[in-house]
Amino acid sequence: MNGVQRRFTVVAAVAAAALIWTVSVALPSDSEVVAEPLVVSSPYRYQRDQLIRNQTLSHLFARHNVIGQELLQLLGQADGLEPRRVRPGMVFEFRYLTGDSIPNSVTYRVDQDRFVKLDRDGLGVWIGSSIEVDWSFSTVRVVGEINSSLWVAMDRAVGDSLLPRRERDKLIHALTDDIYGWVIDFYRDIWEGDEFRIVFERLESSEGDIRFGRVLAAEVETRGNKKSAFVITDQRGRNAYYDSDGLSLRRTFLINPVPFSGRISSNFSRSRFHPILRVRRPHLGMDIAARTNAEIRATADGVVESAGRDGGYGRAVVIQHAAGVETRYAHMSRIERGIGPGTRVVQGQRIGFVGMSGLATAPHLHYEFIKNGRHLDPRRLNVGDGTPVPESMLGEFERVSSEFRALLEGRNVVLRPPL
Ligand SMILES: [Zn+2]
Numbered sequence: 527m528n529g530v531q532r533r534f535t536v537v538a539a540v541a542a543a544a545l546i547w548t549v550s551v552a553l554p555s556d557s558e559v560v561a562e563p564l565v566v567s568s569p570y571r572y573q574r575d576q577l578i579r580n581q582t583l584s585h586l587f588a589r590h591n592v593i594g595q596e597l598l599q600l601l602g603q604a605d606g607l608e609p610r611r612v613r614p615g616m617v618f619e620f621r622y623l624t625g626d627s628i629p630n631s632v633t634y635r636v637d638q639d640r641f642v643k644l645d646r647d648g649l650g651v652w653i654g655s656s657i658e659v660d661w662s663f664s665t666v667r668v669v670g671e672i673n674s675s676l677w678v679a680m681d682r683a684v685g686d687s688l689l690p691r692r693e694r695d696k697l698i699h700a701l702t703d704d705i706y707g708w709v710i711d712f713y714r715d716i717w718e719g720d721e722f723r724i725v726f727e728r729l730e731s732s733e734g735d736i737r738f739g740r741v742l743a744a745e746v747e748t749r750g751n752k753k754s755a756f757v758i759t760d761q762r763g764r765n766a767y768y769d770s771d772g773l774s775l776r777r778t779f780l781i782n783p784v785p786f787s788g789r790i791s792s793n794f795s796r797s798r799f800h801p802i803l804r805v806r807r808p809h810l811g812m813d814i815a816a817r818t819n820a821e822i823r824a825t826a827d828g829v830v831e832s833a834g835r836d837g838g839y840g841r842a843v844v845i846q847h848a849a850g851v852e853t854r855y856a857h858m859s860r861i862e863r864g865i866g867p868g869t870r871v872v873q874g875q876r877i878g879f880v881g882m883s884g885l886a887t888a889p890h891l892h893y894e895f896i897k898n899g900r901h902l903d904p905r906r907l908n909v910g911d912g913t914p915v916p917e918s919m920l921g922e923f924e925r926v927s928s929e930f931r932a933l934l935e936g937r938n939v940v941l942r943p944p945l
Pocket residue numbers: 792809811812813891892893
């Protein structure tokens with residue numbers, strides 16, 4: 527029992543004794559009320575406070591009369607309060623014994639999985655302890671039909687009570703970029719009436735937070751073509767997705783350099799009317815309209831050939847890949863720091879941000895795919911087959927894929943413990 531608990535027990539015992547005493551003197555011989563009703567109140571007062579922009583932890587704790595040596599001693603126990611982890615808006619809960627001007631306990635959330643509680647003992651010494659947040663898993667299946675956009679369909683299929691908006695957006699990105707980013711173009715391949723089914727992990731904490739975990743299985747039907755995805759998680763915790771034939775959904779090139787969000791404004795064409803130059807000329811790339819400063823990713827591993835201002839392309843990056851392929855990313859607002867001629871990049875690495883430098887009328891990415899000097903439509907590449915499930919994982923894959931298949935096809939929303 528620590529000092530705080532002991533103190534609480536004493537307070538509670540005194541209150542209980544007072545109650546018994548009051549009751550015994552309040553009920554003498556007759557029924558007349560001779561004592562005021564006893565009000566037993568909480569021995570504690572709680573106060574929430576937060577770190578204000580441009581203020582330090584000393585400002586915050588000074589508001590609660592923890593200063594000087596005592597503050598230093600407290601901070602020595604305060605796991606997770608390193609300067610790089612504290613952010614304006616971080617919330618602290620101070621607990622005071624009624625009547626005291628110094629709190630006897632402070633609690634704050636370090637990350638999704640942990641709280642830290644600091645308790646002050648009777649001698650004014652602070653002791654920190656860590657409290658794990660308890661997350662419970664459930665497996666959820668949703669089914670949706672796309673009528674206007676994937677966003678609307680997902681909002682309808684996955685309500686706020688299932689996943690709050692921010693977590694729902696993560697689910698969408700998992701689907702469009704992390705799972706199908708190599709094989710389905712969610713800008714162009716999705717048509718009205720297309721369907722999706724997703725089985726995912728939903729986590730709910732003892733604090734009531736809701737989080738999206740992993741997609742376990744998915745099936746997206748685009749114009750009659752069904753593409754399944756089943757997860758295998760390796761020993762290092764990395765998720766890889768395979769189709770029903772056990773072939774990886776990854777390919778050498780990602781389809782979209784900008785994570786799914788906007789819409790295609792102009793497709794590849796050998797002849798189109800240029801909005802600024804007002805002449806008909808080929809458009810040898812694809813334009814992706816996106817918000818300014820949306821991130822741009824390298825679509826495949828390679829080496830940067832050039833990075834900087836390039837006439838009508840504005841700020842642009844050109845990357846050289848294997849097999850005589852080059853990709854160009856133009857009209858950037860800025861190029862990622864450290865990206866320059868000779869830099870090695872890996873698939874999915876951020877190389878810059880969407881803008882409208884050069885000849886552009888609105889923020890968008892102009893993306894070109896050039897093979898052996900010839901421009902190709904990046905959306906019409908023959909992507910080939912993915913690599914098969916590694917031999918060592920085949921047994922595991924067969925087991926989980928049949929389980930996932932059953933979950934995908936089940937008639938009702940499934941809520942149950944994790945697999
Ligand atoms: Zn363009």
